Amino acid sequence: MSTQTEETVDDYKAFNTDEVDTFQPTRKVTLKTFRFNAETDYLPYYKHYEMEVGKDELILDLLNRIKWEHDGSFSYRRSCRHGICGACAIKVNGKATLACKQNALELIDLFGEELVIEPSSKKRAIKDMIIDKADFWAKHAAVKPYVVADVVARPEHETKQSIAEFNNFLDSDLCIQCGACHYSCPALEVNDAFLGPAALNAAYRFTVDTRDEAGDERLAITAQMGSGVWDCVKCFECAEACPKDINPIEKIGKLHNLQFVRGVAESNVATRHAEGFLRGMKKTGYLDEADIVTYSEGYLGMYKHLGTAMRMMKVGKIHWHSGIPFINSIPKIKNLDEVQKLIEIAQTHKL
Template structure:
């Protein structure tokens, strides 16, 4: 171990819907460097400790949302979250968990069908009554664009959806991601 790394035990939620009756937690010992992301730890678990460990990943740039998980109950994108920051925050004791334990399919992978059903229910795209052959382009003012800018930054990772306590008590509630998508397209002036 060099001085730029820290030897820690990472706990991970483990569950396989096909073979396990109940989920369990497994510990993995590893060295974590100052630049390691949570995704690096997950890769290390899979590649160096247990090839059956399962999770989603894709872009590694925080734009696709595939790697959304919880660390000690805190929603994070594994590809954006620095591991040392979390180890400091939680006194070297972190547990990797799926976004929703109730929807776990295998380890960090969950069934997001409910999330996408609610998203589709709000018609998350522009429905415009426009001339198919316009003579001019459809323009927005800077103020109109800025009004919808923040809501357009949502990458549909599901982190807010699965952290929302209202969804736990009211399954008919659409959730923050679907409502953000509805808002974004309802204020689009085009």
């Protein structure tokens, strides 16, 4: 135990004689903190703040202490302090964190005694932790995140919904629009047009609401190539980042399915790729990667992947015996007819 920690314990004992038995020692932490003022700074920089952190302190407490004890100009957003308003989302050592929900010592256990405090998106920083979330809100608005319905001015009874219908969207409705998933999404980093996990979660939430009448319109918006569900790379980073355990990628998967169920899906490389999985399974019971490529991109389209295929073969990622396009080289599994029956029962829509 460091001298400083012992002094802190003694100080604490002097003031809290009744509580000495329950006291837990503090840990010294360095907060390497992103600082930037878009009005005055050309480039961001990092400042280091040292402090003793107690077992009950949240990351938000540490932000408050930077501001109150070290530098009053340090800026960040917070409001509810109860994980409800979504204002305090930042990144700690690259991990999306809701500052008012995250215990600081847990992160010190995870990352060691230097915590790197950064805004959710450094390229959108306005001042320190405060970012410009305009892209987040614009994408949210683009999916009509509200119930669209012809409402009678003076209804005579409520619009009823069964518990099962309500449960269909209950967890997606818990979104607090913190942006943690949005600013952790690698697909968005490379494609500004992509709607992102939070907007797609909202699209799902209102599309499956039985009171809503704009589901097909929303599905058409989210089916767009370049911006919709097919541009998600299914990395699950959004599920990892979400402080409300919403699992946006699960909702994206459901939107894929709804596009087929409601007949909104159009034949394109992405939808044929999805259907190609089934096609291969139906033929042999195995996943036939080569067949998926030829089915989704056509024989001509396939040639653009030849270089990649050769490189993959060279490093042992593809083997000749695992399937050559045009040649039925994949064996069939036993009981293939049972798999085919299951596919027939489960399949909702064909392109």
